[in-house]
Amino acid sequence: MKEVNEYAIRTKNLYKDFKLNSDKPGTLKEKLLFFRRNKVEKVHILKDIDLDIKKGETVALIGTNGSGKSTLLKLMTKIIYPTKGKIEVNGKLTSLLELGAGFHPDFTGRENIYFNASIFGLTAKEIDKRIPEIIEFSELGELIDAPVRTYSSGMYMRLAFSVAINVDAEILLIDEILAVGDQHFQEKCFSKLHELKEAGKTIVIVSHDMNSVKDLCDRAVWIYEGRIKLDGKVDKVIDEYLKVCR
Amino acid sequence: MKLFKNLYQYRELLKSNVKKEIRGKYKGSFLGVLWSFVNPLLQVLVYAIVFPYIMRVKTDNYLVFLIIGIVPWTFFTYVLNQGMITVRMNSGIIKKVYFPREILPISVATSGLVNFSISCIIILLFCIFGGVGISWHLVFLPVIALLQYVLQLGLTLGLCAINIYIKDTEYIVQFLMNMLFYGTPILYAATLFPERIRWILYLNPMAQIINAYRDIFLYHQIPDIYGLLYLVGVSIIVFIIGLVIFRKLEKGFAEEV
Numbered sequence: 001m002k003e004v005n006e007y008a009i010r011t012k013n014l015y016k017d018f019k020l021n022s023d024k025p026g027t028l029k030e031k032l033l034f035f036r037r038n039k040v041e042k043v044h045i046l047k048d049i050d051l052d053i054k055k056g057e058t059v060a061l062i063g064t065n066g067s068g069k070s071t072l073l074k075l076m077t078k079i080i081y082p083t084k085g086k087i088e089v090n091g092k093l094t095s096l097l098e099l100g101a102g103f104h105p106d107f108t109g110r111e112n113i114y115f116n117a118s119i120f121g122l123t124a125k126e127i128d129k130r131i132p133e134i135i136e137f138s139e140l141g142e143l144i145d146a147p148v149r150t151y152s153s154g155m156y157m158r159l160a161f162s163v164a165i166n167v168d169a170e171i172l173l174i175d176e177i178l179a180v181g182d183q184h185f186q187e188k189c190f191s192k193l194h195e196l197k198e199a200g201k202t203i204v205i206v207s208h209d210m211n212s213v214k215d216l217c218d219r220a221v222w223i224y225e226g227r228i229k230l231d232g233k234v235d236k237v238i239d240e241y242l243k244v245c246r
Numbered sequence: 247m248k249l250f251k252n253l254y255q256y257r258e259l260l261k262s263n264v265k266k267e268i269r270g271k272y273k274g275s276f277l278g279v280l281w282s283f284v285n286p287l288l289q290v291l292v293y294a295i296v297f298p299y300i301m302r303v304k305t306d307n308y309l310v311f312l313i314i315g316i317v318p319w320t321f322f323t324y325v326l327n328q329g330m331i332t333v334r335m336n337s338g339i340i341k342k343v344y345f346p347r348e349i350l351p352i353s354v355a356t357s358g359l360v361n362f363s364i365s366c367i368i369i370l371l372f373c374i375f376g377g378v379g380i381s382w383h384l385v386f387l388p389v390i391a392l393l394q395y396v397l398q399l400g401l402t403l404g405l406c407a408i409n410i411y412i413k414d415t416e417y418i419v420q421f422l423m424n425m426l427f428y429g430t431p432i433l434y435a436a437t438l439f440p441e442r443i444r445w446i447l448y449l450n451p452m453a454q455i456i457n458a459y460r461d462i463f464l465y466h467q468i469p470d471i472y473g474l475l476y477l478v479g480v481s482i483i484v485f486i487i488g489l490v491i492f493r494k495l496e497k498g499f500a501e502e503v
Contacts, residue, residue, distance in 0.1 A: 077343070077344045078344045079341065079342070080500045081497040102339040102342060114258075115259075118256070118259040118262055
């Protein structure tokens with residue numbers, strides 16, 4: 001038992017295929033008429049991923065566009081499921097995959113905090129307790145009671161990030177969204193992430209910003225065409241990665 | 247059991263989602279939520295004119311008789327129509343965040359139940375002012391409503407999942423519901439059929455439900471116990487099948503919607 005709990009995330013022989021369908025046969029008629037043609041082509045996004053992330057580790061996933069980093073994160077959050085293999089997650093998990101996921105444009109920022117935090121499984125009482133902190137961190141001030149559709153993308157991200165880091169998750173998954181904020185807020189985010197790291201949270205981050213990755217993470221995993229190409233100390237992996245990129 | 251654990255943990259999401267369902271449908275219209283009550287009343291009005299005067303149907307207290315049929319039927323169609331599309335309507339959050347997917351159909355079914363409970367006040371008003379009166383038999387109301395809720399939830403769970411993979415489901419179900427409207431004793435009494443073939447009508451769980459409502463609201467008698475037992479059986483079976491289908495298919499939602 002104890003051995004299992006040492007890990008926050010474990011994947012074993014993880015495979016993920018995506019259907020490649022240019023013209024989706026969605027209706028019954030097409031399914032019946034063209035049932036032979038329905039053998040859609042499959043793309044292998046992830047191949048044989050074995051990745052163990054210990055509790056309290058901060059891991060960066062790096063790699064070129066389309067290499068499968070985001071897919072791996074989505075698998076970790078259970079938005080999608082592996083085609084083959086196993087993935088195991090121990091602990092409460094929060095994800096920041098896309099800007100303002102689950103925000104309702106017509107609702108105010110405050111209402112969206114409730115909605116968003118409830119998606120992460122918080123109760124009204126728990127949200128009430130955290131709301132001052134969330135609003136303060138987002139630096140939205142009075143705009144918190146304005147509809148979210150009036151927000152700029154930076155403000156969107158500030159709100160989303162403030163909610164995500166305040167839901168007390170043990171595992172935090174972040175996909176490439178920090179780039180939207182201004183210098184000041186980015187720095188604030190990273191210092192908050194450092195704080196969370198000190199507190200022993202597990203953080204998995206996808207980023208192309210190598211400097212901040214180097215600063216924050218202990219370990220980096222380089223994913224290349226759906227496979228893990230290199231896994232190890234952050235400096236070493238990034239150096240190798242940059243060598244190939246240049 | 248995973249279902250109840252999820253529901254308990256995500257109760258806040260369920261609550262805000264139910265609210266959103268109730269408020270959201272008629273957002274932007276002048277009457278807003280009131281439409282969910284005005285709509286069935288208008289429908290009743292149409293039938294109350296068409297059937298006695300044009301078709302010459304003769305039933306005592308036809309207006310009350312109709313209301314008791316139409317309001318539960320509206321509950322049924324609302325849950326199925328909204329429930330079928332709920333996964334697709336929420337594709338935005340399904341693709342981006344994890345949460346127990348069954349929250350979506352359950353929210354629709356529950357918001358339908360809330361609407362129905364309020365609509366029952368209208369039925370009661372019609373009973374009181376229509377000269378029918380009310381009686382202690384109303385204690386059965388929560389039981390019947392709960393059975394209807396479970397039945398509809400089961401149907402919605404299964405159908406909304408299938409609808410993601412085969413979009414035609416929506417239209418096929420729409421047609422079947424139109425047929426079922428006439429196969430359910432809403433506009434007419436079940437006794438219209440000769441006793442020999444009446445059992446076919448009673449196979450339809452909605453017929454049992456409407457009859458039970460009429461028993462308690464209109465005829466002031468205890469609903470047929472065998473009918474209720476049949477309903478319990480059908481509701482539970484439908485619910486389990488629906489949940490199994492949903493569990494099987496939900497893993498692909500994020501990729502298919």
